[in-house]
Amino acid sequence: MKYTVATYRNFIFTGLLGLLFIPLFESTTHIKGVKKLEGATEQTDTVPRFSIKNWFNGNYQREEVVILNDSFGFRNIFVRIRNQIDYSLFGKYHARDVVFGKDDYLFDKRYINGNCGTDFIGKENITNVIEQLRFINDTLEKLNKTLILIIAPNKAAYYPEYLPDSVKSCNATTNYAEYIKQLKTSGLHNIDFNSYFIAQKNISKYPLMPKNGTHWSMYGATIAGDSLIRYIEKVRKIELPKADITYGPLRNDSTFDVDIENSFNLIFWFKRQLMEYPKVKFENGPNTIRPNVLIVGDSYYWGLSAAYNIENAFSDKSDFWYYFKKLEHDTVTKNELQQELAREDVIVILATAHNWADIGWGFVQSTYNIYNGHKIKPEDNPAYIRELNVTMENIRKNKKWLESIVNGAKEKGIPLDSAVKLNAIWVMEHEKSQNN
């Protein structure tokens, strides 16, 4: 009897001790099926370098702690448990910039801001960008190339009835509205999926925008991809591969169409819609041409690729620059841009309505710069001006800093505003050089 009691207790203790080893075991063996975390959960790949110096100044320990915290076994599950408890018991969530709408429709705050015009960059700035785009377009046309601008839909504009009451009453001018207004008379090729989706909302067989996602649905992306292909055919007067689209059973278990929900990193799903996930296959005809296409775009491109396999309609030389960066996250150099522009037949700029506040993310200015043959001043870039204003504002808020600038301005005999501006430019350049 005594033996049984001791054995049982030893068994419990061994089990408890064994539990402490499970994360270590998982982090070394990487058991399959452990659901990854969604969103900005970067893991550092740097291995801390052990040296006597690093040990005694504590750097090694600090780096090791960061890495072990980020990579210990089943961390993902522990984070999800915490998030689920906070959400289920206290209604708290740890996803950034998410707004709960009516009937639990999820919105990205930035889209709501875009739809409300709180990020409006001003009519003049938009006119400047349109002018640059027209110049680029004229140059490209002379080179037998085509520039197409695509405005992807904004969920906040698509589902205004589900927006919380607190954000419904904004009627300010938006970047989207101003761009649409100016694009109409600009002669630039463009597709406005924002207004198209809204027009199709009550006609479409399946939801074009998902309840728990922020981008167009896979079905919506298929419609958009097909429209883009037809548009390129029409503008360039060529025949692209024909998409054979088949429709399957409705599902709610896809990882697509739930990207906002995924960013909550919970264990249990929210209530999901049944969604359509078309299957697309491209067929080449005798006169089919697969053009070289460069798409400079935001995350809406991933839907075109995942749902519509749009890259299969283009040549192998085609490319996608995510926010005007190569997929390896490298900045595009002037040389690379020149080579790319020379190679491509079609250049597409794709951005959701709210991202038009900084359309092209530097692509427009850089291309304009190349074609115009002169170096554009930083002040020509609306994003630069915005950043400059923010930096100047931050300087003014910092009492000590402002004080030293006031003294410096007095010594140099320059107006305070100029001194603040010079300091802000220095900070921005310094940060830029640090990042490079």
Add this chain to the structure above:
Amino acid sequence: MVFSSIVFLYYFLPIFLVAYFLIDRKYKNGLILVASIFFYSWGAPRFIFVILGTTLLDFYLVRLMSRSEIRLHRRLMLTLSVMVNLGLLVYFKYSNFFVENVNVFLTHIFHAKALTWTKLVLPLGISFYTFETITYVVDVYRKVHKPLHNFWDYQLYIILFPKLIAGPIIRYHELADQITDRSQYETVDNRLTGFYRFILGLSKKVLIANQMGIIADAIFGMNYHNLDSYMAWIGILAYTFQIYFDFSGYSDIAIGLGKMLGFRFPENFNNPYISQSITEFWRRWHITLGNWMKNYLYIPLGGNRVNNKLRLYFNLWLVFLVSGLWHGASWNFVLWGAYNGFFLVLDRLFLLKVYEKLGKFLSTLITFFIVMTGWVFFRVDKVHDSFVYLKRMFTFHFSESHLSSFDSQAYTFLFIAVFFAFFAFFKRGQKLQDAIYFGEYSNVKHTLIAIVSVLLLVLSTASITATGFNPFIYFRF
């Protein structure tokens, strides 16, 4: 290394425990010693030499002392050892404070130039292990216990990692025999109950104290002039529970770890917030510090045997001033010590009799209120600011806009903190707590508590993972 960290919980601890249980008994102390040196060096790599150096000196001074029969010689060794240890503590802990205050005099009164001084970093745990080294030399001097023969055994007593950083402060004679032989306590029951205690402490720290810390930090981070009374009270209430669950959680972890290894550490907390007087509070709060102060300061000052009552009150008050200063080199800690000493003297004068008449509930409430108010001096760095905060508490100005400042999670955890802090106020609660802490365990009880421990471990890990680095408050002392 912090107990409530991933690196400790899932790397250091399991590897250490398995190695400890597998190796031969004669190597166990060696393993703990190596692990403790690694544990300390992980967080304070440079200061490991301070501990190793002072313990070496202490060990040989005490050896010399124990071998001598000449009283003067023994006293000399005692004085030398105490001075070295206290000297180091004063140097590392109070130099900055001293220079700052001298500079205030120099610059404000004499309009002289301030002294230049490179601020010193406080070696981790120095306040705790210095007090332990003093117990070694004093206990041997008083012939309470023989000295250790092996330097590494002494080193182990000082550097034993479960209690190294923040106690409990274990007096030498309480642990001496366990260092050389603890075989009779190395039972599976002790390992299991030690594990449960460890998880309980971890949960107190991570699940309750950290949540209270969020509220307290938010409020104490505000401009006190803009605080309304509601926020000021919520802030100090949250801090009152934060410091209790944080520090008692740490002690539970230390006691639990020690138990798993076969040690029996003294208890450090006994439901302090159910105390019915400040005198009782100090018998329930940081018990090992109280015992240290009593045995190594209060009694040498004359204790209760002094002829003059005034002297008795002065001694009591002095002990609390020193206790305050032990917590930190800052006037606010001195004030906190003086505040507690003041109420202790009042207890002796008349308060205890008043409490008797008031009954258990009111006495507990008043004592809790006194303790909580005292924490303001402890939490707020600057004396002037602490009075501003107190003013905000007692102006009883309530602004409606502040009522919704914290969410349901904050209030839920505040309720949980209140519930567990006063759990033992009622007899049933005390019984249940005793049964968990000290009772006999049947297999069914083991199974149940093991399941609860696993759940608490998962919840604590989930919380640690999400909140990152979260050191214990008492580390800075």
